[in-house]
Amino acid sequence: MRILFLTHSFNSLSQRLYVELSRDGHDISIEFDINDAVTREAVALWRPDLIIAPFLKRAIPEDVWRAHTCFIVHPGPRGDRGPAALDWAVLNGESTWGVTVLQAEAEMDAGPVWASVEFPMREARKSSLYRNEVTDAAVSAVRRALGRFAAGDFTPEPPSGGGRWRPACRQADRGIDWLCDDTATVLRKIRSADGQPGIRDRIGGVPCYLYDARREPALSGPPGELLACRHGAICRATIDGAVWIGHLRPAGEGPDFKQPAASVLDETARTLPDPGGDAAGAEAIRYEEANGIGYLHFDFYNGAMGVAECERLLDAYRSACERDTRLLVLMGGPDFWSNGLDLNQIEAAESPADESWRNIEAINELAWAIITTEDRLTVSALQGNAAAGGVFLALAADQVLARSGVVLNPHYKSMGNLFGSEYWTYLLPRRVGEARAAELTQNRLPIGAPEALSLGLIDAHFGEDGVDFSAQVQTRSEALAASPAYGEMLEGKRRRRAADEAQKPLAAYRAEELKRMQLNFYGFDPSYHVARYHFVFKVPHSRTPFFLARHRIGGMGVPE
Ligand code: COA
Numbered sequence: 001m002r003i004l005f006l007t008h009s010f011n012s013l014s015q016r017l018y019v020e021l022s023r024d025g026h027d028i029s030i031e032f033d034i035n036d037a038v039t040r041e042a043v044a045l046w047r048p049d050l051i052i053a054p055f056l057k058r059a060i061p062e063d064v065w066r067a068h069t070c071f072i073v074h075p076g077p078r079g080d081r082g083p084a085a086l087d088w089a090v091l092n093g094e095s096t097w098g099v100t101v102l103q104a105e106a107e108m109d110a111g112p113v114w115a116s117v118e119f120p121m122r123e124a125r126k127s128s129l130y131r132n133e134v135t136d137a138a139v140s141a142v143r144r145a146l147g148r149f150a151a152g153d154f155t156p157e158p159p160s161g162g163g164r165w166r167p168a169c170r171q172a173d174r175g176i177d178w179l180c181d182d183t184a185t186v187l188r189k190i191r192s193a194d195g196q197p198g199i200r201d202r203i204g205g206v207p208c209y210l211y212d213a214r215r216e217p218a219l220s221g222p223p224g225e226l227l228a229c230r231h232g233a234i235c236r237a238t239i240d241g242a243v244w245i246g247h248l249r250p251a252g253e254g255p256d257f258k259q260p261a262a263s264v265l266d267e268t269a270r271t272l273p274d275p276g277g278d279a280a281g282a283e284a285i286r287y288e289e290a291n292g293i294g295y296l297h298f299d300f301y302n303g304a305m306g307v308a309e310c311e312r313l314l315d316a317y318r319s320a321c322e323r324d325t326r327l328l329v330l331m332g333g334p335d336f337w338s339n340g341l342d343l344n345q346i347e348a349a350e351s352p353a354d355e356s357w358r359n360i361e362a363i364n365e366l367a368w369a370i371i372t373t374e375d376r377l378t379v380s381a382l383q384g385n386a387a388a389g390g391v392f393l394a395l396a397a398d399q400v401l402a403r404s405g406v407v408l409n410p411h412y413k414s415m416g417n418l419f420g421s422e423y424w425t426y427l428l429p430r431r432v433g434e435a436r437a438a439e440l441t442q443n444r445l446p447i448g449a450p451e452a453l454s455l456g457l458i459d460a461h462f463g464e465d466g467v468d469f470s471a472q473v474q475t476r477s478e479a480l481a482a483s484p485a486y487g488e489m490l491e492g493k494r495r496r497r498a499a500d501e502a503q504k505p506l507a508a509y510r511a512e513e514l515k516r517m518q519l520n521f522y523g524f525d526p527s528y529h530v531a532r533y534h535f536v537f538k539v540p541h542s543r544t545p546f547f548l549a550r551h552r553i554g555g556m557g558v559p560e
Contacts, residue, residue, distance in 0.1 A: 001150065004048040005030040006039060006070075007055045009541065010548060012385060013073070013135045014054040015407050019448035020139050021146075030548040032541045036061040042544075043068065046551035050149060052142065053104070057083070060104045070104035071114060071145055075134045078116040079159045081109035082166040086126050086134065090192035091174055097121050097129075099137040101145040103156050109165075112156030114145035123187075125212075127195035128335050131385070132466065136405060169193070171200045176210075178224030183241040187213055190245070195302070198249055198258075203234070204268035211258055212246030212301045214281040229272035230282040232260030232308065244281040246301050257536050258301075259348050284309070284333075285316045293477045294325040303336025303390055306345040307355070310362035317369055321376070326481040329379045329473060330370070330397055334466050337382040337406075338390030340422070343415075347536040352529060353521040360421050360517055363389055364510060367422045370396035371506065374494050377480065381473045382458075383466045388412045391457075392424035395431060398493055400458040401476070402449040403469040410457065411441045414545075416531030419516035426500070426509040432456045444547050 003026050007014045010030060022028055031042035033056055043051070043064055051070040053060065060070050076085030077098030089097045098118040105111035117137040122129065148154035174189045176199060181189070190213040193199045198209025204226065212233070221227045221237040228235040233246040248264040249257060262269035277283070286297040296316060300309050320328055332338060341359045349355035370378055370393075380394035382402040387409035394400050402408070410428070412420035420441075428437040432455050440447075440455070449461035460476075463469025480486065520528040533539070546553055 001026050001049040001146070002046065003028045004042060004046045004051045004551070006033055006042070006051055006053045006060065007031075008033050008057045009055065011055050012131050012407065013138055015409075015446040016135050016139060016405065016448070017052070017054050017073075017142060019407060019446055019451065021142070023448065023450065024143070024146075026146075029550040030544060031551070032544045033058060034541060034543065038543075039064060042549065042551055050146075051104075054138070054142075059108060062106065065104040069149065071142065071149075072102045072104050072109065072111070073138050073142065074100045074102055074109050075130065075138075076100060076109075077118055078113055079164055080166070081159075081164060082168070083108075084166065084169040086130060087169040087174075087192045088166050089121065090126050090129070091169065091188060093188060094121050097133070099134055099141050100159075101141045102159070110159060113159050114148055114154070114156045115141040117141040117144070123191075125191045125194040131335055132405075136465070139405075174199060176201055178236070178238065181238060183215055183238045183243060186238050186243050187215060190243075200251055203236070203248070203261075204265055206248075206265060206268075207251040208264060209249040209251055210245050211248070214244045214246070216242040216244050216279065216281040218278065219275065226268065226272055228275045228279065228282075229262050229269045230274050230276075230279050231284070231312070232262045233282045234261045234265065234269060234272065235275075235279065235282070244279070246284075255348060257344050257347065257538075259344055260306075263345075263348065285312055287316060287320055289323065289325065290474065291478050291481075292325055292327075293474075293481055294320045294323055294328045295331050295474075296320050296328065297331045297333065298338075299333030300336070300338070303333065303339035303384070303386070304342035304344065305338055305340065305359075305363060305390070306342035307358050307362045309342065310359070310366050314362075314366045314369055317366065321369075321373060325376060326486065327377050327379060327477050328373070329381050329477055330394070331381050331470070331473075332384060332386070332394075334383050336384040336390070337380070337386040338393055339385075339387045340389030340393070340412075343532050344536050347532060352532070356521045356528075357517075360389075360514070363393065364421055364423070364514075367393050367396045367427075368506060368510075371423060371427075372497070374490075374497065377486070377490060377493065379473075379477060379480075381469075382406050382408075383469055385409075388415065388418075389420060389422045389424075392420070392422040392427055395427040395457070396423065398489075399460075399480075401473060402452065402458050402461045403463040403466065404449050404461045405465075406449045406461070407446045408449070408452055408457070409444075409446050410452075411444050413441060413444050414531070415535065416520070416527035416529070417525075418520050418528050418531075419513065421510065421513040421517055423506060423509050423513070425513055426504075426506065428457075430500075444545075 100116040101114045103111040119133045219242045247258045248261045346355045378397040379399045380397040391410040412418040452458045
């Protein structure tokens with residue numbers, strides 16, 4: 001089918017649907033929902049059999065939904081309506097939730113239902129549920145709806161009971177009362193608004209939005225008081241314990257984007273004690289060992305790795321390499337493996353160019369340490385998505401495994417023609433060849449795990465969900481470590497590294513990449529700084545890039 005995606009942005013759910021439906025053989029073009037005239041133009045140009053709205057914040061123009069069947073992907077179960085479905089589900093502690101594919105009609109979310117899929121809820125951030133359970137359910141529901149639409153004999157059903165409308169979730173609905181709320185309530189409130197818009201609060205007199213909250217198992221104090229600070233996170237007491245808050249977004253003066261909590265609070269944070277490694281809630285990095293295999297978990301907020309995160313991870317990696325293990329598995333986090341440089345911390349720096357430079361050097365050090373590990377095998381296990389430098393960092397390991405639902409963006413170009421480093425010019429072609437490396441980095445499209453496997457970018461994909469994936473990673477890792485071929489594989493890796501080094505030293509790849517990056521950071525062309533500013537400040541799109549809006553290529557005066 002010829003399908004038009006009409007979407008607010010090409011977010012994780014839209015990307016996953018795009019790769020899954022393209023794999024099913026559908027022909028998809030994408031238009032951002034900018035205004036009604038642009039939508040009408042896109043429809044006229046693409047002449048779709050069907051329009052799908054994976055992530056929409058406004059209604060579709062009436063003449064469009066009257067003339068074309070439009071599927072709305074609603075992140076709520078059948079009968080649920082309104083713009084804050086998932087927020088309410090987390091806030092109310094629902095035990096099951098769902099995704100419904102509705103046909104667009106005049107009343108928002110009240111159209112007939114083409115398919116709906118339910119799932120059990122998990123105690124997690126709204127954004128984590130969205131990227132995992134909601135996205136998986138959306139893929140199933142849209143596939144089912146498409147099958148019914150294609151068959152032509154299905155009459156969409158009215159939503160049960162006329163539908164329950166729930167309004168936007170306001171700050172008054174979920175503001176924290178630190179003198180009354182227990183830890184579970186505080187966590188639920190913060191998670192219901194994480195990633196957007198965040199819970200508005202005031203800390204040390206600073207108005208801000210709260211994100212990235214975790215339970216603190218040991219510390220406690222007078223409710224509402226700040227107790228500790230570690231790795232940029234702050235610990236605040238509740239009536240029955242405490243929570244760590246990793247990120248804040250200033251709500252008054254100051255740049256309006258998320259940053260590590262301590263850098264927003266600055267003076268206040270500096271006076272707080274650091275409880276050291278005992279404060280489990282503040283640790284994004286965790287190492288564990290089982291049956292002679294090391295597992296290094298790194299769950300950085302939004303997969304962003306600033307200088308401090310890279311340095312801490314490098315320390316943890318080196319410590320893990322001192323352990324007597326045959327295999328070291330780099331697990332990343334449940335939501336993201338890595339999204340490369342922390343663009344928010346770069347934007348917040350006094351000199352974003354200098355901070356970009358420090359950040360790329362720090363991530364390169366980590367990549368170098370992984371590539372040059374010769375005394376054991378290494379595996380990157382991608383439970384969650386990865387993008388830009390995060391993908392290439394994963395390729396530094398000997399094997400790359402991914403959960404089947406993972407989406408990868410192995411390119412930097414969308415960030416203002418950033419050239420990229422992380423030794424990608426060495427790591428990518430050696431896996432996929434020069435021609436495919438050029439294609440992947442230039443065409444800027446997301447790819448699914450099966451496509452990544454067929455390109456040779458990864459070595460295997462499996463796993464229904466994160467839990468299933470992690471269990472299978474462990475089984476496979478144990479088999480690899482115990483394999484009679486282990487010794488030969490390790491020897492083969494050393495030989496290959498030595499041969500590669502003799503042909504062209506790693507230092508030469510790095511120097512060439514950094515030369516290009518220096519131009520991106522300090523050169524005449526400001527594209528990277530502009531693109532990063534737009535990304536960090538979430539500047540609304542003013543047009544859809546041509547690599548997504550295929551209907552605009554070659555038409556309407558746009559050159560081929
Ligand atoms: N630095 C800082 N924040 C980042 C980030 C990065 N490298 N990558 C993603 N994020 C943040 C986004 O700002 C967003 O923040 P929010 O929680 O305030 O909404 C969140 O992570 C999720 O990203 P979003 O784009 O909304 O969702 P997605 O799951 O659809 O992500 C990506 C798709 C990863 C392709 C997109 O975020 C991206 O292009 N990231 C930048 C990658 C990059 O260029 N890295 C630097 C070069 S190495």
